[in-house]
Amino acid sequence: MSARRAVESGVPELDPYLHPLLKKNYGAWKWHDRPRPGVLHHVAMSGDEVWTVRAGTQRQLDVHTVRALCDIGDRYADGYLRFTSRSNVEFMVASESQVAPLIEALGKKGFPVGGTGNSISMISHTQGWLHCDIPATDASGVVKALMDELHEEFIHERLPNKLRISSSCCEINCGGQADIAVNIQHTKPPKINHDLVGNVCERPTVVARCPVAAIRPALVNGKPSLEIDERKCMCCGACYAPCPPMLINDPENSKIAIWVGGKHSNARSKPSFHKLVVSNLPNNPPRWPEVSAAVKKIVHAYKDDAHDWERLGEWIDRIGWARFFELTGLPFTKFHIDNWRGGRGSLNASAHLRF
Amino acid sequence: MTDTKKMPKTPMLDQLESGPWPSFVTGLKRLAKDESKPYAPMMKDLLGQLEHSYETRKGYWKGGTVGVVGYGGGVIPRFSEVAEKFPASAEFHTLRIMPAAGMHYTTEVLRKMCDVWEEYGSGLIALHGQSGDIMFQGCSTKNVQPAFDAFNDMGFDMGGAGPALRTSMSCVGHARCEHSCYDEPRAHRRVINEFLDEMHRPAMPYKFKFKFSGCPNDCTNAIQRADMAVIGMWRDDMKVDQKEVKAFVAERGRSYVIDNVITRCPTHSLRLADDDTLKVDNRNCVRCMHCINVMTKALHPGDDRGVTLLLGGKRTLKIGDLMGTVIVPFLPMKTDDDYEQLVDIGRRVMEFFADNALEHERTGEMIDRIGFANFMEGVGLPLDPNMVTHPRTNPYVRMDEWDAAVEAYRESRKTNGAHNKGGQS
Structure with a gap:
């Protein structure tokens, strides 16, 4: 095969x-x-105006879906489109009269229009079982199930402020920081496949x-391997990526935290x-109902109680964690306390209390 | 003629086809049913493996080594651990390809990408990965090179993976946002394309990410995700159109303005005057963007624009989440020289990182280990009180070089001071 050298053109x-x-x-x-x-309606210094219509996508797009978006772009939006960092698609048009037909066309093809302003935008997420080498759950499935449940908050702007959600399939948290993050939490140390460690893993690494x-x-058993002090291990899974025989993922014990x-x-x-x-929470495919229920509980408490423009964390800053746990009905346990020396900063060193 | 491979039974995945949100499962099935396409068997087995994951609640991909000629990264190799059951998707690699800054496309270029991916890949594309790449997911080992050549011929290049400079992201910025304080797409392209060698031939201790946001709203999540966050900033007074302020007050009412603008200012720098105009204490404004976000017609960033640089943001592994912290309070971003200065600071920081970080250590962790002051001395950037929440609270430090440090600070104020006097009114 005659491979050619790349043209190192970088960012186009x-x-x-x-x-x-x-x-x-x-x-x-x-x-x-x-x-x-x-x-969105943007006005330029020149007086030009542009309307942007934003719609949600499933992020993992088959070519037919991409072409359906291109068809809409060709017919209604001059052949251009862009994507947001949360995998929403955006079409730009030069007159207000082009907006309604664009919205209708997106609706017909099943793309929900929304995700702007004080709404829940698409969940930023990771690859999961579909493609990652270390996932304990499937990001796309969790996200699809959650967005089905939260769809009304995507297509409306009726929350106190924007609400951003992320989802991650391991504790590395590639989905990122968010108002609400749905992340894997392992609860047992890795089980080690001692037959493989010596051949597969660079042990010092x-x-x-x-x-x-x-x-x-x-x-x-006479083979070079690794052992874990299970009293020290906090089950983060950091060893699993460089050494797949350190089996951290477990169908029962890899749980979901919010x-x-x-x-x-x-x-x-x-x-x-x-x-x-x-x-x-159980890692419960295909629809993870326990996760959706907990997320919705938090969204509803925020929606009912937060003031205009307060993000979820700012709302809690105002009402306090005692009230947050009361309003959401969620239990507060010893595991909520950051129990190491550097965690002292998260303790309440004051007489500021709420009853 | 070969028999058509049967569609796998996917009772669990099927349950993700209902509901109002677009279904990735429906998309996967569409590809699996494209009998005339080379990828149909691969996508049938992919669905089979994914259903198997749903049944057993485990993942079945492992990494490996796959690449293209001349590059040491950018392809994410995936080999199936259950290939005996699902042979057609035994190899399912991803190509990371960098889009234009701001993720803008013509339908023409997207259609061409689809054509290439139908020929060489699975027909499955993620727009976009968390780093900002186009993720062409699902390629056999032998098709990786021709697929990349085809994208490369279209003017697109491989993104980053592994211990390397990573693909960057910038907000929509100059292209469509009035808050934009610098030309983000220009900075993005200028910086990344300067260091392509670091992206394509991974030789750093670990990943290094730049992200470019045009204002402190930080729409690319740079402070939390990027090693170097480039955040748009202004240092003169913000612009107030009092006529529009009055119109806003007339439309929304005084209590709305007081509750949602005036009292939401984190430094109490806003006041609604009796004549419904806005008084701004620009010296104490911290450029948080809130009032500007609410009153988009009346309020705007000032004219003396540039960027603030923060360093060290990262996600959880290994020592826990870290935010980037300020290393340059203000860098003007107007002239060609200004953009070159940004490149230069990027180079100094990356070189220091390459020389001093341990294997698999991010910049934030390196700074945690060696100390922020030592890092700043190492890269030759002057200190500024804007870099701390507060000075140290414990006395356990050796201070016999205090006088020299005072002298160094005075010197740096003489040469850099002009950058650090933001908000004089």
Whole structure:
């Protein structure tokens, strides 16, 4: 086979792919508003206006779906489209009269229009069982099941502020920080396949990966392998990626945890990390009903009680964690306490209390 | 003639076809049923393996080594551990391909990508991966090179994987956002394309990510996800159109403005005057964006625009989640030289990282281990009080070089001070 050397062209030029109206007003926008959920209206210094229609997609797109989006783009949006970081598709048009037909066409093809303003946008997520080498669950399935349940909050803008959700199939948390994060939480140390470790794993690398130094080289049944101090192991799964025989994924004991209050914007408060609120929900395909129920409970409490513009974490900052656990009916346990020396900063060193 | 492979039974996955949200399962099945296409058997077995995962609640992919000529990364190799049951999807690699900044496409280029992926791949494309790549998922080992050649001929290049500079992401920014404080697509392309060698021939201790957000709303989640977060910033007064302020107050009412704008300012820098105009204490404004987000017609970032750089953001492994922290409070971003200065700081930080980080250590973890002040001295960036939430609270430190440090600070204020005086009004 005659392979040719790559043209190391890097990030392509933007110009050929940019809608002409965006190109014309590049860097010269004046203001925007949202005429309805799923539609953005931007006005340029030049007086030009552009309407953007945003719709949700399944992210893992078959070519037929991509072509269906292209058909809509060709027919209604001058042959251009873009994607948001949360896998929503956006079509830009130059007149308000083009908006309704575009929305109708997206609706007919099953793409929900929404995800703007104070809504739940598409869940940022990972690959899961479909493609990842270390997943304990399937991101796409969890996301599909959750978005079916939260669909009404995608197509409306009726929450106090935007609500961003992520989902991750291991504790690395590739889905990222979010108002609500749905992440795998392993609850048992890895089971080691001692027959394979010696041949498959670079043992010093595996030892070095462990955050709590719980792994050490060992001779097991006469073979070079590794052993785990199970009193130290906190079941993070860091050893599994460099050493697949460290079997961390377990159909029963790899559970799902929910974290809340992450925020990446600097608006009002500084960016914040999400915090644990629920754990040990079963990893229950194909629709993970226990996860959906817990997420909806949190969304409803936030929707009912937060003030305008409060993100989920800011709402909790105002009402306090005692009230959060009361309003959501979720139990507070010893596992919610960050129980290491550096975690002291999360304890309440004051007489500020709520009753 | 060969018999047509049967569709696998997928009772669990079938339950993900109902409901209002678009179903990836329906898409996978469409591909599996494309009998005239080379990928139909592969997608049937992929569905079979995925159903098997749903039944057993386990994943069945392992990594390996697959690549294209001249590059050491960018392909995510996937070999099935259950290939004896699902032989057609035994190899199911991903090609990471970098889109244009801001993820803009013509329908023409997307259709061409679909054609290529029908010929060489599975017909399954993720738009986009968490790093911002187009993820062409599902390719046999032998088709990786011709698929890449076809994308490369279209003007697209491989993204990053492994211990390397990673594919970057930028917000929509200049293309369609009035908050945009610099030309994000330009900075994105300029910086990444300078360091392609670090992307395509992985030789760093671990991954290194840049992300570009045009304002502190940080729509690319740069502070939490990127080693180097490039955040749009302005240092003069924000712009207030008092006529539009009055119109906003007239439309929404004073209590709305007081409850949702004035009292939401984190530093109490806003005041609604008796004549319904807005008074701004720009010296104490921290550029959080809230009031600008609410009153998009009346309020805008100032004219003296540039970026703030934060370093060290990452997700959980190994020492827990870290946010990026400020290493450069303000860098103007107007002239060609300004963009070159951004490239230069990127280079210095990446070189320091390459020389000093341990294997599998991210920048944030490296700084945690060696200390922020030592890192700043190593890359030669001046310190600024904007870099801390507060000064140290414990006295256990050796301070016999205090006088020299004071001198160094005074020197740096003489040369860099102009950058750090934001918000003079």
